[in-house]
Amino acid sequence: MAENQKNYDFTSIEKKWQEFWEREKIFRADDDSDKPKYYALDMFPYPSGAGLHIGHPEGYVASDILARYKKACGYNVLHPMGWDAFGLPAEQYAIKTGTHPSVTTKANVDNFRRQIKSIGFAIDWDREINTTDPGYYQWTQWIFLKLFQRGLAYVDEKPVWWCPNLKAVLANEEVVDGKSEVGNHPVERRNLRQVVLRITAYAEKLLEGLDELDWPDSTKRQQKAWIGRSEGAQVQFEIAGLDEELEVYTTRPDTLFGATYMVVAPEHPLLNQLTVAEKKDEVKVYVDAAAKKSDLDRTDLAKDKSGVFTGSYCLNPVNGEKVPVWVADYVLISYGTGAIMAVPAHDERDYEFAEKYQIEIRRVIAHPDRNEEKSKLPYSGPGLMVNSGKYNGMEATACKAKIIFDLETKGSGRGAINYKLRDWIFSRQRYWGEPIPLVWVSLEDFEKAKATEGILRNLLPTEPVTSDQDGTTLYALPLPAAELPLQLPKVENYQPAGTGESPLATIPDWLEIWYNLQTGESLPRTEPKPTGDRWVPATRETNTMPQWAGSCWYHLRYLDPKNGERLVDPAKETYWGGPDFYIGGAEHAVLHLLYARFWHRFLYDERVLANPEPFKKLFHQGLILGEDGNKMSKSVGNVVNPDVVIDAYGADSLRLFEMFLGPLEAVKPWSEKGIEGVHRFLKKVHRECLQTDKHLQDQESNKETLKVLHETILKVSEAIEDLRLNVAISQMMILVNQLQKVDSFSLDTIKTLLQLLAPFAPHLAEELWESLGGKPSIIFEPWPQARKELLVSDEITIVFQVNGKLRGEGQFPKDVDKDSVISAAKADTKVQTFLEGKEIVKEIYVPGKLVNLAAKG
RNA sequence: GCCCGAGUGGCGGAAUUGGUAGACGCAGCGGACUUAAAAUCCGUUGGCCGCAAGGCCGUGGGGGUUCAAGUCCCCCCUUGGGCACCA
Known part of the structure; x- marks a missing residue:
């Protein structure tokens, strides 16, 4: 019995298999495969300094279960991860401490990556992306220039939220009840020069496109209302x-x-x-x-x-x-x-x-x-x-x-x-964002550019983009693709100019340039002006892009993350298409999902992409509340840290419990006791597996076990497809309870259970699979198929009702006819007591299920 | 104010198309094992009445449709989310 007492040592099991998956590149997505593809996408996180909290993995676990399940079903699966890493917090931190945002960002990304890896996701890490990487934002800038070229970008004075304390312009969603979301400072309206994207030109297309999408109704409704036709x-x-x-x-x-x-x-x-x-x-x-x-x-x-x-x-x-x-x-x-x-x-x-x-x-x-x-x-x-x-x-x-x-x-x-939809204010007066790749020149130089043969001329919009600055009108010229990425300059001081301009406005070396009207090349003005009349003085646009920019198209970059020539290779885009499944918070129902659809649709119209809509199937996971039923927050002190949970119970228990908590889309509270329950379940699986004297039989001989097993295969498969993962787990618990009850079961039975469990608790499933003589990885084994004929027993139970109330039941052969069931019901002694003195006015028979006798009197 | 969603035991939740309400888990109670504890296992657990057999009530509240309602319809309450003078 020594083996029975072997502990469920999740820490070493999980480490072992995470290393195995990484070493063997088990989750590498193949760009060149005959298999059908499946692309499961998570809304990528902003790597904050606080690290991962328990809410992040909820969606990731769900998509991971789907990804692993689809892989077992024979799909070529892509499940990537990346970082939406531009944003205000890193810049605020830089202002306070002088640490470059890239340093903070790198540290935060490293921490997020470590935490995410510790949960054991089936992620193809070779495709990791980061929006702050110049190799990435080069293409964000490229898309912007396309929009500019097509007349979908312009500059205008727009009233924006200005926060005097942060000395920054805030987006609508960063203002909550008249206060800044970050720091809770008062804000006011100010007219400032802004770069604006003409999303209104796409109002009709964005509205029409919604019809074909498999999205939550409420999200579609919100987008419709936002567009407001x-x-x-x-x-x-x-x-x-x-x-x-x-x-x-x-x-x-x-x-x-x-x-x-x-x-x-x-x-x-x-x-x-x-x-x-x-x-x-x-x-x-x-x-x-x-x-x-x-x-x-x-x-x-x-x-x-x-x-x-x-x-x-x-x-x-x-x-x-x-x-x-x-x-x-x-x-x-x-x-x-x-x-x-x-x-x-x-x-x-x-x-x-x-x-x-x-x-x-x-x-x-x-x-x-x-x-x-x-x-x-x-x-x-x-x-x-x-x-x-x-x-x-x-x-x-x-x-x-x-x-x-x-x-x-x-x-x-x-x-x-x-339409209610307004154009999209696309500029932020900040440092830590993608520089907008435009330069400003005089009317005279602009006219010259239009008249100069060369690449630049072809990149201009039909109507010039102008901006009034200090009483003169300046004209916008783009950087050609060859000049991208336009990198963020190094700065000494991250404090905004304070005038409503970004810190970039305070760096003359970067701001003031010599610009070549033919090629779009540029040099700092501190250097001597190159010879030739094609070089003119120009100033760079100092605004940077909003955080939405990078997330508008990241789903495409995963398909071809290292391509230096193109945004995405058309062959790869054709093979992978868009995500088959996209999961993320409902708070992005409008902005991110509308902006991303806008860019995607635009790139489709530009023939860069083969599909008009990015996200065919969308799902919003619900919030996980603190154990006290309140939203998790540092100030309330009810935040649960996944690191602590993994230390205590292991990643598999964490994964399983996040899914067992309730319906994926529901808001639901965390429970420390609850995780002990699923942890106990995994321990039970571990014990039953290693109790080798209990599964010596070749064939499953217990009819009941066989029936429960196939019921479980069926229910778990259906539940995964429908994302009713809590129900799938319940069903596996029922199967394990059955195995525990019987004296013995077959090796085949227990191995099938492990396959069903593998998407949910992959580390334990791999470990036990190997210990039962299976060859890793379990994920390569074909998904079990339910034998539905086993689910119908020869004997069926039919219940008897009188006036809709349960009064008895009887066993019948499965092909029993209506008349014999009804007479059996009438003969039932208990049924008779309730019929006494009454007249049967109606007899209802639901085949195989119930009899209802309606009686009066 | 308008538009959506939700309300089921002490708790999280199940019941996919109207057909045995409460699966599964947590917590509780009783027991086994143990010197003891932990771990594990077995039993029990919606409420009320009853010694029992059993009965009655019960899915936020009220009404309705139906042989049959957690599920469909009407009204109301509570709660979560979205929008907010968009003509």
């Missing part, structure tokens, strides 16, 4: 006494007769002309006040609408009625035309405003139930048109098209589509 009409209103027209956008042209006032946004270009002399002061006070409000204030004060009458009137194109024009900040300049026709009877916001300022509220859509009493205003549902001249009596929804057509005929409107 609406159909309606642009309508021109003549302005009384002015030779101008006021154009509005409306989704409800059918309510035109109910427009009792108009509103322009405080920033509207016609406001000044619209404002009559005696209203000038009042309007000015209002507009100034609105300008001082941040967007946040404007939304917060939403409950209380305000506005000022301009003194002007428009003429309603459908009936010539005079309609007063107001200015109010509940109308946004950034959406539609910045002006609306207000229909208080059928729009909540207009209703509120009209009530406050006692403007007429005129119903033009009748509620379908005709009960005027009941149909409160504002009413936005369907109905028949009233008070609408010749349109009266028509169905409002159907009338939209009719009115648009009539407006078009008269030349006072047209059908229009609008």
Whole structure:
């Protein structure tokens, strides 16, 4: 019995097999294979200084189980890992300590890699990537230049969140409740020069593409809402006494007769002309006040609408009625035309405003139930048109098209589509990001560049990209691909310029260059100007790219991580396609996943890629909470460190428990006791395996064991495919409980169990597989197939119900007919007690399952 | 405010298409082994009533459809997430 007492020494087992996998390159993905491919992708981590926390591996374990399972099923599997390593924390740390962000980043990456490796993932480490690697960001810059060339990048003054404490511009998502996410400092709105990507040009494609994706519905819905497509009409209103027209956008042209006032946004270009002399002061006070409000204030004060009458009137194109024009900040300049026709009877916001300022509220859509009493205003549902001249009596929804057509005929409107989606502010005033590979020259030099034969000329967008700086207009020229990567310069001081410019603006050597208009070559201005009139003075763009940039296309680089000639070899892209499975947090439902789709779709349109959509199947793992049910956080002190868990229970227990916790997509609390449970299960497997006197038989002779085994094969396989991994583990526990119960079982049975367990607890499975005489790696063994014929027993149990309540059961041969089951049910003594004095009114038989006798009386 | 998702024992959860609610695990209780402990194993464990046989109740609450509802429909409550004057 000595062998039975051998301990489950997970520490040495796990070390042994991790070394074996690495040495033998077991998980190398083959670029040149006849096998079908399977690409499982995790959202790659930002390697923070805090190291991995217990939430990170949740998704990784799930994708790893899938990857290992698919490999056993005969697929050529790619499961890579990399680092999204640009970002603010390393830069903040550099400001504080003077340590170069690359040093911090390297240390953090090393730590993350060590931690991830300790969990034993089936990762092809030869494909590791890092967004801060010049060999990587060269291609991030390359994609940007393509976008620039196609006119999808421009420069504009944009209001952005500015944090005076961090001296940095923050993205929307880095601002939480008016405070910076990092450090919780106050932030304010500031207009700053920004590089912007024209994602709005892709609004329609991004919307359409969603339909074919196997994504969570909620994520698709969020993206749809973010893109915010609406159909309606642009309508021109003549302005009384002015030779101008006021154009509005409306989704409800059918309510035109109910427009009792108009509103322009405080920033509207016609406001000044619209404002009559005696209203000038009042309007000015209002507009100034609105300008001082941040967007946040404007939304917060939403409950209380305000506005000022301009003194002007428009003429309603459908009936010539005079309609007063107001200015109010509940109308946004950034959406539609910045002006609306207000229909208080059928729009909540207009209703509120009209009530406050006692403007007429005129119903033009009748509620379908005709009960005027009941149909409160504002009413936005369907109905028949009233008070609408010749349109009266028509169905409002159907009338939209009719009115648009009539407006078009008269030349006072047209059908229009609008999107909520805004262009993407792509620049950050920071050091630790990809430099934007543009230079700025004078108009004169720009014209010269356009006239110069050479590569540069072909890289220019049709419309020049310009920027006003210190009163002069500068023109953007790209760096050609041969000049990439444009590397980050070494700096002494990481403090931002403080003016809203990046630290790069403080390095004259890097900033000021001689630039060759033909070749795009550059030299520091500190060197003498090379001869020839093709060399001109230029300054570099000092903005860097946002962290989203590197993550927009990393899924492609894994396919060909070391290619110096191309972003990805087309042959490899054709073979691998996109990830077959992509897993990551739901917090990226919109931004990362929308930006990545934008770039991917653009590269597809450029014929760089063969597929229009990057991520066909997407899954969001749920959050793992602390044991106290709260979100894990350092300040609460409920953070669980995977290193500690692995020390105590081993990586296999960690993996198994993260999956056993509950449904993958659910938010669920960690439990120290719970991990002991799965650890006990693994110990049991270990013990049953090494108890060699218990599995001497060749063939499985116990019918029950055989049945449970094949049930387990079936359920585990299905559960992995459906990512119901907690259920798969439960089923394996049921099988092990069975093996423990019987006196003996076959070697084959236990080896099959190990194969099923291998994706979940790979180290232990390898170890036991080897100890049973199997040749490593277990992952090369073909996945077991369930023999479904074993699952049907000759005898079946059928339950008897009376009025839906369980009253008995009986054993029957599996091909029993309905009549004999029903008579058996009626003969059951207990059933009879419940039928006494009653009349059977209906007999239900669900073949092989149950009888229900409905009785009355 | 609007749009989604969730609510099942003491706890995490299972029940894939309406068909035996509570699989599996944790915790609890009782027992075996042990000098003892740990480890392991066996039994038990939704609530109420009952000596028992057994009965009744039970999937957030209320109503409904059905022979049959955790599952479908309506209303409400709680909770998590998303959006937030987008005309």
